[in-house]
Amino acid sequence: MVSYQNNISSIDNNADADIPVAQYVRMSTEHQRYSTENQQLAIAEYAKRHGMRIVRTYADAGKSGLRIDGRQELQQLLEDVQKSDIEYRAILVYDVSRWGRFPDPDEAAMYEQTCKRNGIQVIYCAEQFSNDGSLQSTIIKNIKRSMAAEYSRELSVKVFAGQTTLIKKGYRQGGSPGYGLRRQLIDENHNIKGMLKRGEHKSIQTDRILLVPGPPEEIETVNFIYRLFLNDGMPERDIANLLNNQKIISETGRPWTRAVVHQILTNEKYIGNNVFNRVSFKLKMRLEKNDPSKWVRKDGAFEAIVPIETFRQVQAVIEKRSKHLDDSHMLEILKAILARHGALSAIIIDEEDDAPSSMTYRNRFGTLLRAYSLIGFHPRRDYAYLEINRTLRKRYPDLISEITSNIEKRGGWVTSNPDNGLFTVNGELTISLVIARCKLGQNGRNRWIIRLDSSLKPDMTIVVRMAICNSTIFDYYILPLTDFSPETLPFKEFNTFTLDVYRVDTLELFYQLTSREALQEVA
The missing domain is CATH 3.90.1750.20 (Putative Large Serine Recombinase; Chain B, Domain 2)
Known part of the structure; x- marks a missing residue:
């Protein structure tokens, strides 16, 4: 076990001090020894032995260590350590793998550095090295991080091999069954x-x-x-x-x-x-x-x-119909589409039954704009968004209906205001629903177009971010009025910790918050 003096010498030289610390625990679906309860027991023993008092717990249960998105508690931790009034002076973690099994070990180092830069040391209780910044501890820690990443790669190979065996035996592996x-x-x-x-x-x-x-x-x-x-x-x-x-x-x-x-x-x-x-x-x-x-x-x-x-x-x-076409033939088809419509867009191309898809053109020529330029078409801007927006507007009432139905199933009720588009839940909470169109940025990453009417001032705004195809939902943000402004909106795939704490994959939490239970009247 790590020596207390080596690990927290930068915190306090008095081993009897009642030092306030936080703990971070994470469990995915791995061996029971990594259960959050077992981690907390080991951390509590370490803290007691070294004169520490645990004042805050961050727990990501059932979360993979491969990426930070989805690990809301780690995101909250990183946000908290950057505050000036933080109540603890170190973070206790069971071992390096609980901090994360990031494929890139530098990512784990970056998050630890965020803590260290703000005066909060990360201490790995079950590791046999002192996290004191020495050359020896740095080398061992980096090896441990690489081992954690390698474990993920090996596990991925084993899982894929297991899935392959089950497929060859005729068993279904995930996904919806399909119509019929x-x-x-x-x-x-x-x-x-x-x-x-x-x-x-x-x-x-x-x-x-x-x-x-x-x-x-x-x-x-x-x-x-x-x-x-x-x-x-x-x-x-x-x-x-x-x-x-x-x-x-x-x-x-x-x-x-x-x-x-x-x-x-x-x-x-x-x-x-x-x-x-x-x-x-x-x-x-x-x-x-x-x-x-x-x-x-x-x-x-x-x-x-x-x-x-x-x-x-x-x-x-x-x-x-979709036989392999050489570049010249594909461009001839594109010219014919341009002649028929007078313009080109991804949606116009995809609606042509006898033409390659817009994605095929992107894959062949790098970008649609390059394919356009090769046939002499130079749009001032891509007007495909007009058709996408039209489709998303048609979807808006369906989403409102879906949300209303789920609230009513849980005992709540919804009223709508046709003048401003807001709807009120349980007669007390005003909600605005915004569907955000997704587009590919110049850096090749997804970006979302989010426009709000700041004059409405709803209690809460539900931002529905669409996937790059703009036909399926990517994720949701549930944003309270007091905690955001039009200047701080989730335009990027990965936003600030402060903002991404409001990100959810489904609206189940929102439905739970709006649920109502019937109570018997007491005489």
């Missing part, structure tokens, strides 16, 4: 335990999930889509419009889109094949689309709901 399919839960002896509903997950490690056919009416709709495409030559967008006109409900309850129909026409799970690793997000660093040669597959893993020959015929049509 359902997830069936079985135990280790293949006894059926029931169906998982949307949003539910298995809770026992030895349980497995299979894909099985869904309701007959959904299976018929899937095959109807294949017939429209193959026999009637109807493109995906027209099929989506037809399904919407016939009031057929999609898997998510949202309107059908060209992309959703295309996914049904191309995903092999509809002929029973289990395909994994199309995309990867290893070490939570970067989402990558993998080459088909890297896919992991098990053919015939599930019961098919589309005839295999029908599926192959559809793939042949799609492959012929």
Whole structure:
């Protein structure tokens, strides 16, 4: 165990001093020895032995150590240490790996340096080195950080190997089942335990999930889509419009889109094949689309709901439509689109059934603007945002309806003001909803366009940040009126600690805050 004198000599030379300290604990889903309770017991023993008094606890339970986003308590810690009235003088951490298993060891060092720069020392209680800034401790600590990062890489390899084995045995690994399919839960002896509903997950490690056919009416709709495409030559967008006109409900309850129909026409799970690793997000660093040669597959893993020959015929049509084009042919197609529309944008290109997607042009030519310049089109600005904004405006009432429904399910109620767009929850809290369009910045990172009406002054603003495709939600910010201004808004993917404390992946916490329970009246 580390010697007290070496570790906190910069704090106090008196070993009997009642030194106020904080503790940081983190547990992901690893071995029980890293439970937050076990960490706190070891830290408490260390603190008692060295004359310290724990006055604040930061605990990230169930959080990966690979990245700081999502670890709200560590973010809060880093924000607190930069305040002048901080109540503690050091931070106790069980070991280097609890601080983080960052793939880049320098990131862990940066966060520790933030503490040190503000006079708060980080002490690793279970490490066999003194964190005193000496050359020896610095070298050992950096080795430990590298070992923590390497552990993450090795674990990633082992997890992927385990997932690959399960895929080849025919078990489903994550993701929604898809329209026309359902997830069936079985135990280790293949006894059926029931169906998982949307949003539910298995809770026992030895349980497995299979894909099985869904309701007959959904299976018929899937095959109807294949017939429209193959026999009637109807493109995906027209099929989506037809399904919407016939009031057929999609898997998510949202309107059908060209992309959703295309996914049904191309995903092999509809002929029973289990395909994994199309995309990867290893070490939570970067989402990558993998080459088909890297896919992991098990053919015939599930019961098919589309005839295999029908599926192959559809793939042949799609492959012929999207056959590999050289640069000159792609540019000729782009010229034709420009001649038809008089302008170009990502959305205009993506709506062309017989043209490569805007992403294909980006991948081939680097950027859309470069592709534009090669055919002599030089827009003063990209007007695609107008179409995106129009789509997002149409989505606004659906989001309001969704939020209202979830509040009412929890006993609350909502009233809206058509004059200013604000809605009031439980007759006391005024809320403004803002949908933020996402765009790619010049540095290649996501940026959000957020505009607020400062004159409204709602008690709380819910900012819905869209993903780069602007069709799905990336995250939410729940911002109280008193803690932010139009100059300090979440424009970037990673913002200040002060701002990101209001970031959430879902609105569940907001719904809990607005819930109401009926009470019996006391006579």
